[in-house]
Amino acid sequence: MTTPALTTSPAGAPIDAARQTAVLGAGAERPGLQVVGASVGFGRGTPVLQGVDLEVAPGSTTAIVGPSGSGKTSLLRVIAGFLRPATGTVSLRGQEVTQVPAHRRSIGLVAQDGALFPHLDVAGNIAFGLPKGIRRGEARRRVEELLDLVSLDRSHARRRPDQLSGGQRQRVALARALARRPEVILLDEPFSALDAGLREITRQAVREILASTGTTTVLVTHDQDEALSFADQVAVLRDGRLAQTGTPEEIYRRPRDARTARFLGEAVLLPARLRSPGVASTVLGDVSVVRSEPEESAEDRSWRTADASATVMLRPEQIVLADEGVRAEVLTSQYFGHDTTAVVSVDGLEEPIRVRRLNADPLPPGAVVRLAVAGPGVAYPESEPQH
């Protein structure tokens, strides 16, 4: 199957294949999307991307998350074919497409503002994505199908893009991108222009639509909550390199270093000494710790027993109030509705730490509480670079 043939292939075929491989398990199959050693540099200075390796299983969703300037948009443009990497390859379903121009790749792109064509109505925009030479009746049927898919009323078909709300525009953009049944859908910060409530609804809807069509998806975002909640796999991009790739749980619970930990949410970093295997003593008492990588080699395990200094990373929700525990004094409380974050100072710690409690009233400043630790922390032996 060549890529150009896929763009005009009849309804259904690529999607069914994607769904099948998703069911059979991704490991044995060729990845839906594979980027190997992609580097991009603009002139001199620091390269924008350096040796990025990314693999997305067919039918799965990967979020590329990183601060602005980390190169995530460049990576997306490399995958889309708008930017040719200096080195490295891009493959769609095992087929290398590095030298294939954007319009011959089987990709769909949803931009931040939707990038709808203002001179065409909704139906015209969606039909733009349909294969050329399709009959008019068939085109109309497909447009209606796609409008149904993205839960837009068919009466919207004759509207102009400027008559739509932000959420509706993104739905149309998604329908347009799905019209030619691409191998991979690229979402470039598609929800960031929407306000909070609408963003959540649209995000959920888009996730369901993409899951139902079994489309391999790459989402680019700077919003870590969005990345964690949207994707099956999260890739953290920093300064043009992939800092870590893994499931949302892995990335959040076992970030590879303190900087990644901080980027993915609030982190409490405690100086510690590693005692017996898997236990570190901190000011909050003895804390069970794990290494950031799930699998450990034999020599890797030796660090646990060593009496070495390390930094232990905990999430604020892992620090809980207890009847017995380390004494701490509340400095301030922030009330977020669903949770309350208290900033507390602990004896023996220079920096105050944050404690997050669900469904709780804010603690008054000055209150004295006892703290305990729930669940394992992540230990970073001192030799690792800390930021």
Added chain:
Amino acid sequence: MLPLSLGPVLSAALSAPPELEEAARALGRSPVQAYLRVTLPLMLPGIVSGALLVLLTVIKELPATLMLRPTGFDTLATRLWTYTGNESYAAAAPFAALLVLVAAVPAWMMISRLLKEVR
């Protein structure tokens, strides 16, 4: 004439951002097709506006026409100028009227487009 058309054409170019052309290419159109189906249609109104503005100026243009016209070549404006120079206003009147009428067409087209955009 160039500065006159620059404004509308520039604003036309701005109304067709490169993201839209990229969107078209991501939808399987070649760069040429993307240009013809997205960028050009979006720019066309601006280009037409610019052309109409220039046309209007060319019709009423006198000094440049007097200097550059081939011998025996008359425009409405030169005729008007010749007759008013002789103080034969009655003879000049039809040319003046025609000039107003001809100029009114592009002016009306631009105004109606403007009104449509406002609405």
